[in-house]
Amino acid sequence: MRKDSNVPIDLRSDTLTQPTPAMREAMARAEVGDDVFGEDPTVRRLEARVATLLGHEAAVFMPSGTMSNQVAVRAHTEPGDEVLLEGSAHVAYYEAGAPAALSGVMCRYLAGERGRFTAAQLEAALRPRNLHFPVPKLVVIENTTNRGGGAVWPLTQVAEVAETAARHGLRRHLDGARLWNAAVAAGVPEREYARHFDSVSVCFSKGLGAPVGSALVGGHKFIQRARRFRKMFGGGLRQAGVLAAAALHAVEHHRARLAEDHAHARRLAEGLAALPGIEADPASVESNILMFDLTDRPADEVAKRFDQAGVRVLTVGPRRIRAVTHLHLSAADIAEALRRIRAVWPA
Numbered sequence: 001m002r003k004d005s006n007v008p009i010d011l012r013s014d015t016l017t018q019p020t021p022a023m024r025e026a027m028a029r030a031e032v033g034d035d036v037f038g039e040d041p042t043v044r045r046l047e048a049r050v051a052t053l054l055g056h057e058a059a060v061f062m063p064s065g066t067m068s069n070q071v072a073v074r075a076h077t078e079p080g081d082e083v084l085l086e087g088s089a090h091v092a093y094y095e096a097g098a099p100a101a102l103s104g105v106m107c108r109y110l111a112g113e114r115g116r117f118t119a120a121q122l123e124a125a126l127r128p129r130n131l132h133f134p135v136p137k138l139v140v141i142e143n144t145t146n147r148g149g150g151a152v153w154p155l156t157q158v159a160e161v162a163e164t165a166a167r168h169g170l171r172r173h174l175d176g177a178r179l180w181n182a183a184v185a186a187g188v189p190e191r192e193y194a195r196h197f198d199s200v201s202v203c204f205s206k207g208l209g210a211p212v213g214s215a216l217v218g219g220h221k222f223i224q225r226a227r228r229f230r231k232m233f234g235g236g237l238r239q240a241g242v243l244a245a246a247a248l249h250a251v252e253h254h255r256a257r258l259a260e261d262h263a264h265a266r267r268l269a270e271g272l273a274a275l276p277g278i279e280a281d282p283a284s285v286e287s288n289i290l291m292f293d294l295t296d297r298p299a300d301e302v303a304k305r306f307d308q309a310g311v312r313v314l315t316v317g318p319r320r321i322r323a324v325t326h327l328h329l330s331a332a333d334i335a336e337a338l339r340r341i342r343a344v345w346p347a
């Protein structure tokens with residue numbers, strides 16, 4: 001259904017979705033208990049389901065992707081250790097300095113391509129063990145990449161990086177906030193990516209459309225340790241089953257449809273690429289995130305103009321804008337968004 005002309009088409013993030021009526025039903029019906037006592041049956045069911053889906057031993061429900069990543073960083077490291085990750089990775093770029101503040105670790109940035117780096121780059125960044133150097137402890141990969149514009153890591157590249165990390169005795173964490181999108185785009189089950197890591201964080205509140213929640217998966221011992229840090233960071237929730245029910249519903253019903261979002265993002269890129277002063281490359285759209293550049297206008301000014309026309313986007317650089325597709329947007333909405341943009345775009 002196409003949006004009414006007075007309803008904005010919101011492309012700022014896939015985090016903006018509202019729970020669907022069926023999801024609200026599932027939330028209302030959820031059996032709950034006190035999860036800090038380990039007594040919420042719906043949370044337990046979600047944790048078991050996600051661990052199985054990702055091929056790991058255990059999972060712990062988390063309030064947010066940020067907490068899930070940062071608990072993982074804390075649980076894998078000790079203060080003074082070194083974490084290696086791409087320079088634009090959410091863990092370092094968008095999580096409020098948490099690796100330094102909460103774990104006391106050093107971040108070492110690799111300069112990748114759209115958020116992806118190679119085994120050779122990792123190898124080159126590793127210094128020999130020496131009294132002077134921080135202890136390299138953890139490698140973090142993000143898939144799909146956020147600031148990299150939804151780029152999907154090839155499985156072979158993940159395997160090579162993971163193998164290199166393991167050979168050097170490093171732990172491996174996957175920020176899979178949008179692993180669901182990566183799996184659909186690559187045409188492989190999520191566990192094919194997940195098996196290369198000691199821990200994986202997944203979000204239910206992005207493309208899957210749940211209102212709140214993430215999960216951290218890994219081995220039994222690691223997840224036990226992570227539970228302690230979740231408590232320490234203030235993430236022990238009580239009757240969280242109402243949230244877990246939404247997440248379970250999302251996992252069962254909203255994964256397969258992600259291919260639609262990817263097709264919509266590509267269609268949007270094609271439409272934008274036809275406009276003068278906009279550089280968008282439809283071929284570079286690999287999932288539901290599209291980045292485009294402005295050749296001669298500031299991003300703020302363009303975002304404001306789009307907003308006035310009823311299309312909301314996010315500026316991510318002085319001349320760079322992000323648009324994200326999600327489950328509230330149909331093909332007709334994408335066509336309508338392009339119509340609204342064309343109406344205010346100078347020829």
Ligand code: TLP
Nearest residue numbers: 013015064065066067090094146175177
């Ligand atoms: N990303 C949000 C913003 O924080 C930028 C968005 O709108 O894309 N990992 C990745 C790769 C993410 O993109 C995000 C959210 C997170 C972790 C954090 O998740 P939350 O917001 O649940 O803490």
